[in-house]
Amino acid sequence: MRYEQLADLPCSITRPLVVLGDRWTLLILKEAFAGVRRFNAFQGNLGIPRSRLQDRLGRLVDHGILVRRQADEGEHPEYRLTSKGHDLYPILMAIRDWGDTHMAPDGPPVRYRHRDCAGEARVALACDCCGEGMTAHDVVPEAGPGLVAHLGADLRE
Template sequence: MKHTSFEDMNCSIAQSMEIVGERWSLLIIRDCFDGLRRFGQFQRKLGIAKNILSNRLNRLIDEGILEKQPIDGGAQQEYVLTQKGIDLFPVLMSLMQWGDKYMPNPEGQRMYVVESKTGKLIQGVGAISASGEPLELNDLQQVKGPGLGGKRIRRSRS
């Protein structure tokens, strides 16, 4: 099924969805955070067709979210998150927390995220004030920035 491109839409969310909005992309990135690095590992865990996985991995590489690195100087390669990919961690945390709240498993929490040093549960991801206080939706407003001058944009693939 062909999807409508958001490439020309001047919206940060639409631009982000153009890159990571395909159904397999965030699951691949999730698995990278869980330590998977090899094509076969992704294929076995996700049950995704090899051609689709190859396309998604290549797109994530093209977008600078993943990079290929040789394994022990050999011909085999592994997929590693770049800083751009690591910066998606709060997005995945938010989706996980939303899913736990609205699509819970009847047997209990699927996964806990704790601080490595203390073993304590982390706080929920959300908007935080400049002074570190959690904010609610009614505490926020969106203010037009210089990039919203009504122009459509075309994202460059660098």
């Protein structure tokens, strides 16, 4: 199966990976959350080839994660996170949590503190009904309406 065909699978993990599933895209998002807005700043901070950066920024714009607009100051355009883009922040923080736990032998290289109380930002999986914390052992996948609709369409063809 080609990478692009994965976008057609009825899976809410697979579909986003088609858009977000390479290191450059996630690093661009990390920079955007840090306040980077200009093409040259992304390129300089990441050392990413210009053509690859242009491709990844274009994909993020096409998917409504970033918006490209004229900067308030200067003649160059800038890239800003949309609300859809801001919804990706917990994903980056979950990756950071995993990295701090498993790949930072000397401790976290950066602490992400709550502005109001200086507590540390953490991502936790919890039940939307009772609020109880969960792990993979507590979750049971079941068919949702998107899969049922997809399977129904396949049966009609």
